[in-house]
Amino acid sequence: MKEPTIVGFLCNWCSYEGADRAGDARLEYPANIRTVRVMCSGRVEPEFVLHAFREGASGVLILGCHPGDCHYKMGNYKARRRISLLKKTLEQLGIEPERVRLDWVAAGEGERFAKVANEMADTIKGLGPLELS
């Protein structure tokens, strides 16, 4: 059976590199995690998340630099506010807020990337595919 997909938005400077380090170290994580590069987690619009759900994703990961480390100073803080707001809206729409996860992965943190990816895959497996009416 085809597993439900998870779209991961990765900031160019930290998390995308972190994902590359996971690859260098040949760390495994499920193939249903699909990544999209953005310059900063602050670029991620709530619309991107909703669009991913509409297009068939069952989970969305947004990964940025650790607080205080954003390449553009504050983008990840902006993302944090935006995503927490989005989660509340999702709840009202009947979508489990756990389907969206915002987290931090630094450029050197390959292991952390793989861990977050695996955890997210487990969470989504637990929740099952997202059925949009």
Next chain:
Amino acid sequence: MAERIGVYVCKCGPNIGDKVDVDAIVDDVKGIEGVATAKSHNLLCSADGLEFLKSEIEGEKLTRVVVAACTPKMYEQKLMRACEEAGLNPFLMQMTNIREQCAWVTPDKALATRKARSLVMAAINRAPLLEPIERKEIEVQADVLVVGGGVAGLEACLSLAQKGRKVYLVEKSPCIGGLAARFEEVYPTMECAPCMIAPELQEVLQKENIEVFTHSEVEETLGSFGNFSVKIRRKARYVSEEACIGCGACFEPCPVEVSNEYDEGLSKRKAIYVPFAGALPNVPVIDKDNCKRFKGEECRACEQACPFGAISFDDKDEVIERKVGAIILATGATLLDPKALPQYGYGKLDNVVTALQLERLNASNGPTGGKVLLKNGKEPKSIAFVFCVGRKEKEYCSGICCMYSIKLAHIMREKLPDAKLYCFYSDICVPKKEHQQWYDRVVDQGVEFIRSNGTVAVTADKGKLAVKHGTDSSGKTVSVDMVVLAPAVEPSSDIEKLAGILDTSRDDHGFFCEEHALMKPFATALEGVFAVGSCQGPKDIGDAVAQAGAAAGRVLSRLVPGEKLALEPMVAVVDEDLCSGCKTCILLCPYSAITRDKEKGTSVVDEALCRGCGTCVAACPSGAITAKQFTREQILAEIKGVAK
């Protein structure tokens, strides 16, 4: 015109080739609308591969290219250059990462192939939406801002000015020269410090291409290496630098007396004053916080006394804007206030002084004209120097306190030949080629060194001071007339504000953080921003000057007049027709790159300042801002591909 997309999937030898069924993907995408051709290649990043790509672009008349290969962090630039050489705007290539983020993390070949296919599909979806971007360049600003007019700042100014660079020196106090200008003698040469730096001060003040702003502060900096714009607040001096000849006629009549910070509180000064005799520029300043007139009283004493009409109470702060390419921070350091360590009795007991206070007592332009005197006006018959004050609390060795204390002990030995001198130390740190001899010398001169390992406590003792040292049971006491503390060196108080303005980081001790402790000890992590001298860590004069020279050299070699600077191509653009003028973006931009066009009432992005983070794009409620190369449509198209 329909796009002609060429899709190229790289096998990266076995790296992708063995893990992903590349040929199956190539076959799958061939029929997709817009795809003119799809091929695999064994190693696209090789010279062969790049040639292949170029000939494909030309031969197939491609308008878009999709490359599925390794992470774009490796060869995206190289591939973009190949596109450019083949006549295709490099921003019309879309890469997708099927190695690090697919082949290498997915052992199951069928799953890896499925994932790679979806990534390639996403890139194909995105490709037609790509737009050409022209790279822009601006000419570098070769002028330099130096902050802090101590020995390090002076050296930086002169090295740069010698090569014809325009330098702006901003100094917060009313005079330049820093701490060294207030010392009588400096180690290891034991020469007269004011005499040593006076020629430098004169040169800095007179050189045409150095503009000196005393009594001034940096208020804002925008931009990046080669292209900073800085705002300098020149605080009102209330005395015209042009009209004043420095005669000093204004001091006498001023009715106000306050503690003189330039004499470490050992003397009084007027509300109109020069910091110390010989301070340059020799132009007084009115201390607005203490002047009667600024407190609402009708006093014009100084104005009436000035024979040259140089005083103007209407003077206003001025904010001056300058463009520079690099910034050298040389804001120096200060000494820890020993009041924080009550065991030394500083601030409570008479005749417990800091080393800086003794420097002023010893200085011929100081409060006593160079006589070392106790509070009662008599010469001390015994002095105890206490080293390492605050070292334990600060958790670092300041490195210069042993040597300046030894210097002061030596000077006291000559000045007060009969006085008994003690040095209470923990470890003696005299690491340079000229320093050890001074230690040997003062020992020869009868200065007694007592290892107290930070146990010193000072109390009052019948008009004298009791210096107790050692642990309680075996503690001994020495009775002296004066105690001189050598407190730890710490960054000056304005460093926090400055770090905030420049967005440079500071280390655990509060000093500016260097880019690399060994290879780049004079640079900060921000390109084009340097930190030299004691603002980067405690330093003696020689080391501060050396670091300043290194930074100046780096500026001269890296920031060449006439050279071009490439601007970030992937900036944000505002669509005037959609912008509602709500200013959300202006508040969010971390680089103050967005301003409001007053006439149109809309936002405008300054391309020289924008770094393309996209925060404003995501926040714009009208959807009026586009991030080049990361537009909403492009990202949505990519999502559509990967989500399936």
